[in-house]
Amino acid sequence: MPGLPLALSVGEPAGIGAEIIGRAWTLRHEKALPPFYAVADPAFLVSRLARLGIDAPVVAATPETVAGLFADALPVFDLGHQVEDRPGELSGATAAATVAAIETAVRHVRDGRAAGLVTAPIQKSSLYAAGFKFPGHTEFLGDLARRIWPGAPHEPVMMLAGPQLATVPVTVHIALRAVPEVLTEEMIVATGRIVDREMKAKFGLARPRLAVAGLNPHAGEDGGMGREDIDIVAPAVARLRADGIEARGPLPSDTLFHAAARQTYDVVLAMYHDQALIPVKTIAFDETVNVTLGLPFVRTSPDHGTALDIAGKGIADPSSLIAAIRMAGRMAGNGAGA
Template sequence: MQLGVNSLALPRLALTAGEPAGVGPELLIRLAATALAANFVALTDRGLLERAAQRCGAAIQLLDDDGENIACRPPGTLRVRHIPLLETELPGRPDPSNARHVLAALTEAADGCRSGRYAAVVTAPLQKSSINDAGIRFSGHTEFFAEHSHADVVMMLASPELRVALATTHLPLRAVSAAIDAASLERTLRIVHEELRAKFGFAEPRIAVLGLNPHAGESGHIGHEEIETIIPVMNKLRQQGMQLLGPLPADTAFVPAQRTRYDAVLAMYHDQALPVLKSEAFDRTVNVTLGLPFIRTSVDHGTALDLAGTGKADPASLIAAARMAMDLASRNKR
């Protein structure tokens, strides 16, 4: 049944459990125990969820997913599309034998979103090293979904108060300047602009662009990237109608007076802006992949192997990711 046939149907959200030996399965159980009005479909091993529920001390009813829409979901129920593990998990100790299980779940999520089986996918954290140890080259969720969908993507971290997109992601600082060229910066800004319109509902998005150097280069006295690359790209896109602010010095871009002037920020590198976001909203920050032909949100933390199996992992970030996926899916449906 295609989504949207029944206007009263809850959004079908695909949930991936990530690393079986991490906290992801337990977080899915905690999410299922909430009263969030979504039709959650876990793409993972049924036994894995049963064991996670036992560790959490949670009474969760697992139901086989029949692909149908539902109008309500009693708290404590979770639909499952069974994808078997290769080896039973041992909390805290990732097993490369289960790498193909993890990738199968991601493939089902991507294919299901593109075909209309799911309105969005919400991902729990995975262990990249375990997949690579299995002999499979793997950079992360974002890169997997981008390659699978043949899409150019941008990573955005968002809280209810602040949205931060990244021009570069996980690079050493010495490599950042060379990675920011005119073509990549223009492509990134176009994706951010279009996704703020299409998925977040901003008719005319206002985007603050941070400079790369201290004081945004201070007119070339502290670096030339702003003059040679960032400003020319911004001027070109302004002439095409984009509302771009900056380049702004990163040390003052997040003060309250500045925040009222923009809807999102484009930072030049990972740690330029994310410490601000995480320091004020760590448990409410969501990773959103922009540029995909479907909605994907995720937690903003890792597998927490030291907490795996204890039932004590905090589900706040996964709940926030699910809420954002629901909001985006609802706006997309309208």
């Protein structure tokens, strides 16, 4: 949706979300950022930015007024929830505001008022205490899409994308010991189809190349270290190829991420969370973006957490958020590079 601003949810108020949003705005010209606005309590943002000496004047805005305000001030859509400025101090009382900010931003996108959503990190422990029932942001957004966007896709797939590597975990927020029991051929096929479709639609790749990692060391050593790669992963790859998708595997993950290997694919389907996230964060931690595929809207996020230990100290690095804003702008057609 070219021409529309991006909506940013501030995330956990006790964390660094407000700070990195303010710092990103101060770098808007240097980083060629597309226009964006925060969905938050304006008084909270004013207090946090003043505490840290961040020169980002806050101005009340609607999505429709952002374009005329962004050059001179940080536009903020008043969420209607008052939040206290207590960096590093978690409180279940802020959970309603955190969730409402995400829901409001998504509704703005649905209603054609915003181009996409960029989310600052949430603190799931605070949300759990207030009744939040989802393993993470990604799952919550999938449920939200189902509830407020009837008939639209709501099959969220998490992709971590950096300048040199993009990875997708097929299983996400589950214990490692549960992965072999949960992983199925159908799960890999469904994920691969979504990734192929979204890489074409949102990233402009005519024929995405998918590398599929094996579950076990050395992709199972022909069954010597488990049969999952023979019985689950290999048949899934065969089905993807039968669909016309350029997929290959299962491939040993210990030789999948070096520089030469990365030139042979566009995205890796990994079988579990850390198999996907460790390499991409190691290669480019400050520039890696969490992208949610499979939803009817653009959503990106920094690849780090709330950083409660440094919140309010003025040392948080906005690089990953800036990368997320640029990625969302690119995906939404706003002309910002990633």
